[in-house]
Amino acid sequence: MNRFITYLVATATFAVVACAPGAPTASPTPVPAAATGWDATLAAAKQEGKLVLSTHAGTGYEKYVELVKQALPDLTVDATTIKASDFAARVVVEQQNDQYLWDVHMGPVSNIYTVLTPAGDLQPIKPFLDALPPDNKDNAKWAGGFDLYTDPNNPVTLITEFSDVGGVFINKDQVPEGLSSLDELLDPKWKGKVAVYDPTVSNGGSMSLAGLVGLRGDDFLRKLIVDNEAKYVSTSSQLTQWVAEGRYPIGFGVDATQLGDLQKQGVGTAVVRDKSFGDYSLASGISVLKNAPHPNAVKEYLNWALSRDGQIAWAQNASVDSSSRRLDVPVFHPDSTPDYQHMEKYTVIQGTASGQDTLDRTLAITKSR
Amino acid sequence: MVSARAEAQPAPAAQWRASISTVAVLGTLALGAIALLVIYPVLILVANSFQVGTFGQATHLGLDNWSTALSSPRVWNALQNTVTLSIARQAIGLVVGVLVAWLLARTDLPGKYWLEFGFWVAVFLPTLTVTLGWIMVFDSFNGLANQLWQRLFQVKGPFNIFSWWGIVWVHLVTGTIPLKVMLLTPAFRNMDATLEEASHAAGAGLWTTFRRVIVPVVTPTVLVVLLLGTIRSFEAFEIELVLGYEANIDVYSTLIYRQATSSPPQYGVATVLSILILAILLPIIVWQQRYSARHAVATITSKYRNQPRRLRTWRWPVFGVISGMVLIMTALPVVLVVLGTFMSVFGMFNVRDPWTLKSWQTVLHDVNFLNALWNSVVIAAATALVAMSAFGFIAYLIVRTRFAGRSALDFLVWLPSTLPGIVMGLGYLYLFLGTPFLRPIYGTAAILVIVAALGSITLTTQVLKTNLRQLGAELEEASAASGASWWHTLRHVVVPLMAPSLAVVGVLAFSAAARATSQVALLATHTTQPLSILQLNLLTDNNFEAASVIGVFILVLTVGVAIVARLLGLRLGPEMS
Numbered sequence: 001m002n003r004f005i006t007y008l009v010a011t012a013t014f015a016v017v018a019c020a021p022g023a024p025t026a027s028p029t030p031v032p033a034a035a036t037g038w039d040a041t042l043a044a045a046k047q048e049g050k051l052v053l054s055t056h057a058g059t060g061y062e063k064y065v066e067l068v069k070q071a072l073p074d075l076t077v078d079a080t081t082i083k084a085s086d087f088a089a090r091v092v093v094e095q096q097n098d099q100y101l102w103d104v105h106m107g108p109v110s111n112i113y114t115v116l117t118p119a120g121d122l123q124p125i126k127p128f129l130d131a132l133p134p135d136n137k138d139n140a141k142w143a144g145g146f147d148l149y150t151d152p153n154n155p156v157t158l159i160t161e162f163s164d165v166g167g168v169f170i171n172k173d174q175v176p177e178g179l180s181s182l183d184e185l186l187d188p189k190w191k192g193k194v195a196v197y198d199p200t201v202s203n204g205g206s207m208s209l210a211g212l213v214g215l216r217g218d219d220f221l222r223k224l225i226v227d228n229e230a231k232y233v234s235t236s237s238q239l240t241q242w243v244a245e246g247r248y249p250i251g252f253g254v255d256a257t258q259l260g261d262l263q264k265q266g267v268g269t270a271v272v273r274d275k276s277f278g279d280y281s282l283a284s285g286i287s288v289l290k291n292a293p294h295p296n297a298v299k300e301y302l303n304w305a306l307s308r309d310g311q312i313a314w315a316q317n318a319s320v321d322s323s324s325r326r327l328d329v330p331v332f333h334p335d336s337t338p339d340y341q342h343m344e345k346y347t348v349i350q351g352t353a354s355g356q357d358t359l360d361r362t363l364a365i366t367k368s369r
Numbered sequence: 370m371v372s373a374r375a376e377a378q379p380a381p382a383a384q385w386r387a388s389i390s391t392v393a394v395l396g397t398l399a400l401g402a403i404a405l406l407v408i409y410p411v412l413i414l415v416a417n418s419f420q421v422g423t424f425g426q427a428t429h430l431g432l433d434n435w436s437t438a439l440s441s442p443r444v445w446n447a448l449q450n451t452v453t454l455s456i457a458r459q460a461i462g463l464v465v466g467v468l469v470a471w472l473l474a475r476t477d478l479p480g481k482y483w484l485e486f487g488f489w490v491a492v493f494l495p496t497l498t499v500t501l502g503w504i505m506v507f508d509s510f511n512g513l514a515n516q517l518w519q520r521l522f523q524v525k526g527p528f529n530i531f532s533w534w535g536i537v538w539v540h541l542v543t544g545t546i547p548l549k550v551m552l553l554t555p556a557f558r559n560m561d562a563t564l565e566e567a568s569h570a571a572g573a574g575l576w577t578t579f580r581r582v583i584v585p586v587v588t589p590t591v592l593v594v595l596l597l598g599t600i601r602s603f604e605a606f607e608i609e610l611v612l613g614y615e616a617n618i619d620v621y622s623t624l625i626y627r628q629a630t631s632s633p634p635q636y637g638v639a640t641v642l643s644i645l646i647l648a649i650l651l652p653i654i655v656w657q658q659r660y661s662a663r664h665a666v667a668t669i670t671s672k673y674r675n676q677p678r679r680l681r682t683w684r685w686p687v688f689g690v691i692s693g694m695v696l697i698m699t700a701l702p703v704v705l706v707v708l709g710t711f712m713s714v715f716g717m718f719n720v721r722d723p724w725t726l727k728s729w730q731t732v733l734h735d736v737n738f739l740n741a742l743w744n745s746v747v748i749a750a751a752t753a754l755v756a757m758s759a760f761g762f763i764a765y766l767i768v769r770t771r772f773a774g775r776s777a778l779d780f781l782v783w784l785p786s787t788l789p790g791i792v793m794g795l796g797y798l799y800l801f802l803g804t805p806f807l808r809p810i811y812g813t814a815a816i817l818v819i820v821a822a823l824g825s826i827t828l829t830t831q832v833l834k835t836n837l838r839q840l841g842a843e844l845e846e847a848s849a850a851s852g853a854s855w856w857h858t859l860r861h862v863v864v865p866l867m868a869p870s871l872a873v874v875g876v877l878a879f880s881a882a883a884r885a886t887s888q889v890a891l892l893a894t895h896t897t898q899p900l901s902i903l904q905l906n907l908l909t910d911n912n913f914e915a916a917s918v919i920g921v922f923i924l925v926l927t928v929g930v931a932i933v934a935r936l937l938g939l940r941l942g943p944e945m946s
Binding site: 099101110200236238245 | 717735737893909
């Protein structure tokens with residue numbers, strides 16, 4: 001646990017450094033004074049009558065939204081599943097025009113961290129959490145303790161999940177012996193044979209490569225990309241199919257779910273995921289938007305979302321690699337659920353300043369080819 | 370010929386009937402509305418290109434976005450690819466499109482109306498799933514065509530869809546040729562056969578008639594279609610995104626897509642790239658406008674006659690060729706798309722259980738499906754009505770009146786299509802949030818209708834303008850001389866004559882609205898999201914099979930509307946009267 005806390009502190013320090021220059025922080029918006037007691041908060045939420053929620057695009061997230069609606073029958077849940085990049089663009093322009101239309105966002109922290117946090121479009125979540133009953137905030141129930149934010153000095157996003165994704169996918173029909181070391185990737189025999197899901201933008205491909213940069217530095221990636229002519233593939237679906245078919249023996253950014261579906265159909269059964277290289281972790285969490293129009297409804301939602309039921313709803317449905325930091329939530333996706341007791345083993349790319357820096361360096365290299 | 374040329378000018382009688390004040394007031398309103406909806410977002414985007422800094426944070430004025438864009442060798446490489454790909458497919462598409470349109474419109478080809486409809490359907494097919502279908506056929510690794518070649522000739526097949534020519538091929542069969550046929554056939558059909566007969570009677574041979582009669586009559590229309598095709602070439606990105614990367618082929622639109630979807634998004638650089646496209650297209654647009662204004666030829670007059678040329682012994686061989694094209698461009702992709710919806714893995718036949726109903730169940734059990742279906746119907750139908758009425762009126766203002774702002778209006782309707790949807794989407798966001806009286810409709814379906822309509826304003830207005838220019842003014846003059854009011858003439862003379870084109874416009878707008886994603890992604894909400902956004906969610910999950918199910922629903926909707934519109938258009942159109 002000590003190493004976990006050390007990791008968190010280090011992450012936080014990097015986050016502070018990265019966010020400091022010129023980044024206007026969210027002006028704290030006073031949380032409307034709720035009447036005393038949780039019942040009064042619920043009554044106020046009922047009076048507000050509505051929760052405007054945003055989560056990531058995808059059918060799993062839509063299922064989660066339906067569960068939110070069932071869990072909060074007193075509220076009209078106006079939920080939009082939208083790509084984080086589109087959501088961020090929308091909120092930025094809305095708030096530039098003094099339109100504060102959203103209450104809360106639950107999902108991957110990508111653009112929430114890189115766009116909305118530095119833009120000051122979120123508000124501190126801590127006052128909302130403070131207003132919740134203590135049961136769901138028990139430190140013992142959460143890996144690393146309850147209070148874990150993308151930036152402890154600007155606590156706008158509570159991290160509820162890490163996923164352990166990426167790694168290198170190897171077709172053992174083509175590479176029976178697998179890879180014994182990363183240097184093997186630079187062997188000329190793999191020239192043009194290593195395929196990567198479009199690493200010029202932030203996605204599973206570039207994040208896997210960032211995992212390599214975290215291990216071996218920028219020069220290693222340059223050699224892989226430039227000298228050994230790693231192949232860029234435009235979609236992860238195409239890459240997955242090609243690695244499964246053996247067109248490319250080695251792939252970064254393969255869609256593990258799709259690969260699983262293919263393997264169930266007898267295709268690509270020789271493909272294995274080697275977590276030793278290109279492994280990385282992503283953070284997901286909850287953020288409250290600046291001047292959220294339904295603050296008490298937000299509290300009611302937070303109380304449910306952080307409960308065991310709420311976390312199960314998330315971990316089971318939202319995405320094929322979702323899990324929960326909450327320790328009493330079952331593991332639904334073992335391949336992508338990290339060992340929460342030993343988070344220091346993982347390179348967190350999304351949701352930390354150090355991870356973002358590594359990703360930025362990776363993108364600079366992949367774009368320069 | 371001389372008399373026909375004169376008809377390009379606004380009809381004096383129609384103008385006389387339409388009271389000047391009515392035209393001025395309505396025209397000014399239209400110009401004001403279009404200027405706001407078009408210029409505002411474009412200006413915001415141009416201003417953004419000079420804003421230096423991370424999106425959403427404090428910025429300062431500067432040229433960094435421009436220097437970043439212009440100093441990148443990838444940009445110039447992409448420009449070269451964009452231009453060469455565009456020239457190749459427009460050149461091939463034009464030759465084939467003109468020939469097919471002429472055969473459909475001016476000959477006694479059997480089943481020509483249904484063959485024409487086959488080309489319409491090709492325009493409505495979902496691009497991405499059709500592209501995946503063509504990968505199934507021409508993939509160099511295990512494509513069906515290469516497998517067949519290998520079996521027949523015992524050597525590796527030559528086909529590779531992930532190549533420059535692969536991109537050209539998919540564009541030709543999914544949009545370039547079908548759209549040209551769709552737009553040119555009514556124009557050819559509206560040509561008056563008496564012009565050709567007069568030429569023959571005067572002793573001119575086939576070549577002279579073609580050169581001196583047919584070419585001058587159709588050139589303005591062909592130029593419009595060519596320009597529309599070029600703009601679509603510059604906008605297109607799905608095909609290049611899927612097929613180009615393997616061959617290291619980037620085009621402008623794929624570069625813009627990557628900039629806009631970066632984290633944080635690089636809208637500044639994306640806008641610079643968009644402005645560069647605009648700078649290339651604007652002079653061409655201005656030249657085309659001037660040419661069309663000077664050379665437009667009216668062909669539908671009171672003496673109008675469409676006498677089909679007899680193909681004689683060529684009738685059935687030509688039917689075979691055109692049917693083959695329809696099969697390749699429409700029937701085969703439709704089969705591939707529909708098959709894909711029943712496949713466990715899109716395009717893979719050699720798996721353990723290739724067939725399943727899972728994708729249909731996924732879509733039909735989606736709690737948002739029915740709402741999205743209804744939204745699509747409402748939004749697309751409303752967009753079609755806007756296109757037929759409002760854009761019909763704008764086309765009328767430009768072609769038939771002396772409204773002072775008609776040139777400006779004519780220019781403005783070109784603008785929305787010259788900027789990629791993903792960039793315009795951001796511009797529209799600024800427009801609706803930054804304009805106080807438009808703000809109340811933010812978050813409603815009305816905003817999606819407006820944006821979808823603006824997305825098709827260029828294509829639809831040009832189709833209607835071209836059609837109006839072909840209509841001689843004498844029919845309106847005769848109506849006016851008989852004492853009919855301007856409104857009566859519009860309803861009972863102009864609209865019936867324009868019916869086939871209005872049908873085309875309605876269907877095009879409906880189809881574009883039903884499929885729109887990039888423009889509406891930033892504006893749709895949970896309650897207003899149409900099927901296209903649901904499809905986008907499925908594509909985000911890499912669930913191409915279920916996304917194809919949505920594609921089939923959109924296709925069925927559009928084809929249904931097309932059948933109705935076509936029957937109505939043909940019933941009301943001149944060839945039936």
